[in-house]
Amino acid sequence: MASDSDDSQLDNLLEAEAEAAALRRAIAEGAVPGVTLADLEKVASDDSEEESEDGASDKKNPVAPKIAVANNKALKAKLNALSRHHASLEWIEKMDIVDGDLGLETTADVHDDLKREVAFYDLALASVAEARSRFKAAKIPFARPSDFYAEMVKTDDHMAKVKDRLIFESKKIEAFEKRKSNKEYKLRAKEARENKLLSKQKAKKDHLQAVADWANNAASNRITGRVRDDDDEYLRNMQPNKKRMAYNKKYGHGGKRSRYKTMDKAMINDMSQYNPKGNFDGGKKNSKKGGRQGKRARDAARLRRKS
Numbered sequence: 001m002a003s004d005s006d007d008s009q010l011d012n013l014l015e016a017e018a019e020a021a022a023l024r025r026a027i028a029e030g031a032v033p034g035v036t037l038a039d040l041e042k043v044a045s046d047d048s049e050e051e052s053e054d055g056a057s058d059k060k061n062p063v064a065p066k067i068a069v070a071n072n073k074a075l076k077a078k079l080n081a082l083s084r085h086h087a088s089l090e091w092i093e094k095m096d097i098v099d100g101d102l103g104l105e106t107t108a109d110v111h112d113d114l115k116r117e118v119a120f121y122d123l124a125l126a127s128v129a130e131a132r133s134r135f136k137a138a139k140i141p142f143a144r145p146s147d148f149y150a151e152m153v154k155t156d157d158h159m160a161k162v163k164d165r166l167i168f169e170s171k172k173i174e175a176f177e178k179r180k181s182n183k184e185y186k187l188r189a190k191e192a193r194e195n196k197l198l199s200k201q202k203a204k205k206d207h208l209q210a211v212a213d214w215a216n217n218a219a220s221n222r223i224t225g226r227v228r229d230d231d232d233e234y235l236r237n238m239q240p241n242k243k244r245m246a247y248n249k250k251y252g253h254g255g256k257r258s259r260y261k262t263m264d265k266a267m268i269n270d271m272s273q274y275n276p277k278g279n280f281d282g283g284k285k286n287s288k289k290g291g292r293q294g295k296r297a298r299d300a301a302r303l304r305r306k307s
Contacts, residue, residue: 023074092138097127 086094109115135142144150152159240248293301 019071020073023071091134092140095131097130 132142
């Protein structure tokens with residue numbers, strides 16, 4: 001079993017060396033753009049340092065050897081080449097904004113949805129502002145023209161459904177708040193009516209109690225023998241004095257008057273004051289000379305005087 005494991009490790013080493021040699025030839029021939037032999041040597045030195053550190057740690061804690069699945073040297077070399085190429089490009093070719101350039105604190109609890117979304121919003125807003133300033137500094141137009149037609153990601157039907165849903169939710173919330181306010185208003189109105197009724201009953205009760213106390217106090221303060229205790233009986237038996245009776249006899253008691261101008265049979269048959277010629281002198285108008293002329297005659301005379 002030990003010989004089999006040694007043979008497999010040897011095969012793996014030989015295969016890795018063959019891959020490294022093939023990679024060197026490909027880089028020398030220029031088959032891998034952006035990667036040079038210097039990058040490969042740098043990666044090899046880094047791997048040797050890591051292997052030395054791993055060897056030292058393995059001596060302390062010996063573990064079973066691991067079999068490499070990926071070609072780490074080639075991957076790191078390609079990563080270094082891409083990094084150099086990315087750094088050599090201008091910003092307009094990349095148009096990337098990272099949080100390190102903004103100076104924002106984007107550390108938020110990943111389990112807190114609200115804080116996480118707020119962090120996303122702040123980061124996006126700051127990135128847009130930074131990109132606008134960079135576009136303006138480079139004098140590159142970035143605003144969309146007013147007549148530019150951009151096709152929406154979502155269709156109009158979908159957005160109409162979203163709008164209807166939002167309107168429905170807003171109306172639902174508004175109706176709930178209205179019902180809540182109406183219910184509270186009814187409760188307050190009911191309490192106000194009850195308080196008003198109780199205060200009215202209390203005022204009536206206090207008034208009756210005050211009248212009763214006044215009557216009891218007045219009865220207790222009367223002098224026996226000089227004033228009748230029964231006031232109602234005294235008022236019923238009291239008669240008006242002679243002066244009042246004389247005024248009543250002369251002027252009456254008021255109310256409905258006597259119908260002294262009503263026609264009767266004798267008045268209807270009385271013809272003594274009847275004048276068949278009319279109620280003026282002999283049934284003739286006053287025709288004395290020197291009387292005032294009529295309006296038409298006066299107007300005519302006035303016109304003659306003016307002419």
